[in-house]
Amino acid sequence: MAEWFAAGIVATGRLPLFSFFVAFVTGFLLIRLSVRMIRARVRWWFSDITPGGLHIHHVVFGVAFMLLGGVGGLLVTDREGWAIAVAAGVFGFGAALVLDEFALILHLRDVYWTEQGRASVDAVFVAIALSGLLLTGLRPVGWTEFTEADPSGALAQAGPAVLVLANAASSVVSLAKGKIWTGIAGVFIPVIGIVAAIRLAVPDSPWARWRYPEGSAKLIAATRRDHRVRRPLIRAKIRFQELIAGRHDLDQECPAGAAALVGAPRNALGEPRA
Known part of the structure; x- marks a missing residue:
């Protein structure tokens, strides 16, 4: 193990x-273990930090850790010693705290345990996937050619630059079509991004809103495919995420008695039935 780590x-x-x-x-x-213990009101666990009634979210501590690790990493000159490893670790720990409250930053209000709070878990999973791919040695298409090209040769740089831009364009289109994971994978494996960019968009994606008129054949086909293929995968993803992050279905400030209404039958206006 030590030899593998060194090499x-x-x-x-x-x-x-x-x-x-x-x-x-x-x-x-x-942090997910901690917030789930707090949500369950485990007596011997920590509680929310609320000095003077002000709820200090863990994103605040995350920003502090990121600043400490980022500045520390800039000061370290040895890129293979323990100091840079510690700085990167502090930065990574802080980044986890920040992204775990990504939904709060996005909506500028506490939506941690609501349906909108799932955006935080998605952001964390995307970050883990990207850093994991980079850790295996994968690099974006054209990265090696572009970084190793002769700076004095314009043609040598033009080819990789065109390749990178074309691949980035297919990934951007994939993301606009609501295909987050294939868009990310396409940065590393071009064929995935190209196929995703050509195929139909997700019905509620920005691309569908721009390009698929209401009642159009493309929107009907996209909706049918979404219900047949994508929705089951999304449900499986949510179940897996909930095993780790907990359920996102209740407001933290849910008033007494309101929890009993969650999941109750509702009328056409979304109000609980009598």
Whole structure:
């Protein structure tokens, strides 16, 4: 194991990324354990930090950790020693705390345990996937050619630049079509991004709103495919995420008695039936 770590991580210059990845995953698991214990009102666990009635969210501590790790990493000159590993780990731990409250930053209000709060878990999973792919040695298409091209040769740089731009365009189209994971994978494997960019968009995606008029054949086909293929996958993803992050279905400030109404039958206006 030690030989693999030295040859596969340290010797390849991936020690900072490895430390970031491990600290990020650890930080996310720890903070989710903590908030789930707090939500369950476990007496012997920590409680929310509310000095003077002000609820200090863990994103605040995350920002502090990111600043500490980021500035520390800029000061370290040895890119293979323990100091840079510690700095990257502190930065990764802080990034986990920040992204775990990504939905709060996005909506500028506390939506942690609501349906909108799922955006935080999605953001964390995307970050884990990206850093994990980079840790394995994968790089965006054209990265190696572009970084190793002769700076004095314009033609040598033009080819990789066109390749990178074309691949980035297909990934952007995929993301606009609501295909987050294939859009990300397309950055590393071009064929995935190209196929995703050509195929129909997700019905509620920005691309569908721009390009698929109401009642059009494309919108009907996209909706049919969404219900047949994408929705089952989304439900499976949510079940997996809930095992780790907990259920996002209730407001933290849910008033007494309101919890009993959650999941109750509702009328056409969304109000609980008598």
